[in-house]
Amino acid sequence: AQSVSQHNHHVILSEAASLELGCNYSYGGTVNLFWYVQYPGQHLQLLLKYFSGDPLVKGIKGFEAEFIKSKFSFNLRKPSVQWSDTAEYFCAVKEGSAGGTSYGKLTFGQGTILTVHP
Amino acid sequence: DGGITQSPKYLFRKEGQNVTLSCEQNLNHDAMYWYRQDPGQGLRLIYYSQIVNDFQKGDIAEGYSVSREKKESFPLTVTSAQKNPTAFYLCASTAWETDTQYFGPGTRLTVL
Numbered sequence: 001a002q003s004v005s006q007h008n009h010h011v012i013l014s015e016a017a018s019l020e021l022g023c024n025y026s027y028g029g030t031v032n033l034f035w036y037v038q039y040p041g042q043h044l045q046l047l048l049k050y051f052s053g054d055p056l057v058k059g060i061k062g063f064e065a066e067f068i069k070s071k072f073s074f075n076l077r078k079p080s081v082q083w084s085d086t087a088e089y090f091c092a093v094k095e096g097s098a099g100g101t102s103y104g105k106l107t108f109g110q111g112t113i114l115t116v117h118p
Numbered sequence: 119d120g121g122i123t124q125s126p127k128y129l130f131r132k133e134g135q136n137v138t139l140s141c142e143q144n145l146n147h148d149a150m151y152w153y154r155q156d157p158g159q160g161l162r163l164i165y166y167s168q169i170v171n172d173f174q175k176g177d178i179a180e181g182y183s184v185s186r187e188k189k190e191s192f193p194l195t196v197t198s199a200q201k202n203p204t205a206f207y208l209c210a211s212t213a214w215e216t217d218t219q220y221f222g223p224g225t226r227l228t229v230l
Binding site: 043049 | 162163219221224
């Protein structure tokens, strides 16, 4: 069974600091990769996803992630965080096809809580 | 408004009682999912359904049951056999063309 590991449980930053959240997965085949965010009191929502193509993926709110196949990693980055980025972030992996058109199970990491101080 | 609704937002039950959590979507999605979220453990898949009248166990199905009689609805029953039912439960659905899961607001179940 595949597994997903997020390196940090809680990250604390000041506004304008750069952010990188680590995500590693164990599955060796084709994967579809996702980052979700859960703001306090809100729905879990999609930040960005990777199915195929350019391994550098840009998402909403200035976030980006890089898929490095050789390292089984999909780290999330943002050059300058804001107080409003305070949330819990989840990496998720699905065994998939390059086209991404198949229903399947998502395996989630443990989550990283990001706290940004103004 | 299109989306996924879960009700109620908060639910309290006594130990030994079965309880059913509602999940409805009007997005015309074929696949629906139930997850359980516990602090520090991320989301874990309980059950999923790719089509009406069919569903599969996820990673932690013991003590739970589901039905999928309508495309729009995927209720989850937490039975008295579930040893640790207090948790936050999330429902999700997926469209074939995007293969991206969209989540409801969740139900926080507390068993006293």
